[in-house]
Amino acid sequence: MQSQFETLLVELDGPVAVVTINRPKALNALNQKVLEELLALGNSLRTSPAVRAVVLTGAGEKAFVAGADIAAMAAMQPAEALGFAELGHRVMDGLESLPQPVIAAVNGFALGGGLELAMACDILLASESARFGQPEVSIGVMPGFGGSQRLPRRVSFGAAAEILLSGDSFPAAEALRLGLVNRVLPLADLLPEAKKLAHKIASRAPVAVQKTKQALHASRQGPLSEGNATERQLFSDLFATADQKEGMTAFLQKRPPTYTGQ
Numbered sequence: 001m002q003s004q005f006e007t008l009l010v011e012l013d014g015p016v017a018v019v020t021i022n023r024p025k026a027l028n029a030l031n032q033k034v035l036e037e038l039l040a041l042g043n044s045l046r047t048s049p050a051v052r053a054v055v056l057t058g059a060g061e062k063a064f065v066a067g068a069d070i071a072a073m074a075a076m077q078p079a080e081a082l083g084f085a086e087l088g089h090r091v092m093d094g095l096e097s098l099p100q101p102v103i104a105a106v107n108g109f110a111l112g113g114g115l116e117l118a119m120a121c122d123i124l125l126a127s128e129s130a131r132f133g134q135p136e137v138s139i140g141v142m143p144g145f146g147g148s149q150r151l152p153r154r155v156s157f158g159a160a161a162e163i164l165l166s167g168d169s170f171p172a173a174e175a176l177r178l179g180l181v182n183r184v185l186p187l188a189d190l191l192p193e194a195k196k197l198a199h200k201i202a203s204r205a206p207v208a209v210q211k212t213k214q215a216l217h218a219s220r221q222g223p224l225s226e227g228n229a230t231e232r233q234l235f236s237d238l239f240a241t242a243d244q245k246e247g248m249t250a251f252l253q254k255r256p257p258t259y260t261g262q
């Protein structure tokens with residue numbers, strides 16, 4: 001797996017990759033370079049079966065990601081802004097469609113493109129200090145990396161409307177109440193807890209985990225009948241894996257399973 005980047009730190013902890021966006025002086029804002037590197041990392045993770053779960057976080061104690069880089073966007077004309085948004089969307093779609101589950105450890109500000117990035121992850125955990133929002137309308141724009149589409153799929157339509165249209169930010173406790181994040185933890189516990197969850201996921205049958213993620217995302221894309229058809233097919237596919245035989249045999253023999261990812 002590619003692990004050398006200018007703006008990302010990638011640490012391998014057994015089957016778990018911990019990715020840190022590393023521009024703390026700009027509160028980890030997403031510029032062209034960060035987006036290109038996230039895209040490259042996604043492509044590399046996609047073909048790294050030894051990595052079974054990913055944790056994504058931000059460098060420093062202040063921010064996860066404070067948004068797309070405003071300095072980089074300030075002078076853009078529409079065509080350039082379209083290219084920037086297309087790149088951002090490729091990054092978010094790429095992250096969301098990774099075979100491995102991705103956990104966002106939101107360790108501070110997750111604003112604009114930062115919240116969009118967190119919402120492209122499967123599971124969000126937050127520190128008590130985290131702050132969320134889509135403040136784009138307060139600087140003359142709107143979400144450009146999927147926020148107007150993913151937020152109403154994560155919280156109620158009304159809550160999404162208020163967040164998107166007011167531009168107000170809100171604390172972790174409110175994100176928990178809205179169901180945007182699964183847990184709120186003291187900052188010191190956030191990364192250990194995210195890694196613990198990632199390791200638990202990585203200990204499960206890898207192909208079963210991947211197909212479950214695929215079915216989960218299918219639930220948001222089409223009618224129930226299509227999602228159920230996808231589920232039936234993926235379920236039956238698993239019966240061609242060695243890990244299905246191992247998991248069920250181990251259960252019946254009352255011993256822990258040993259999965260190979262086959």
Ligand code: CAA
Nearest residue numbers: 026027029066067068069070071111112113135143144145
């Ligand atoms: N882009 C570029 N630089 C940013 C940034 C961003 N999104 N957010 C923070 N920074 C920079 C600041 O300019 C500052 O740099 P200097 O030290 O060189 O002046 C540094 O990070 C520290 O920030 P502050 O001094 O502002 O820190 P603060 O604690 O006073 O405030 C904050 C923190 C409330 C997060 C504030 O920085 C802020 O409001 N940031 C912008 C948030 C925002 O509007 N995000 C949405 C961007 S638009 C977008 O994301 C569009 C899209 O969907 C694609």
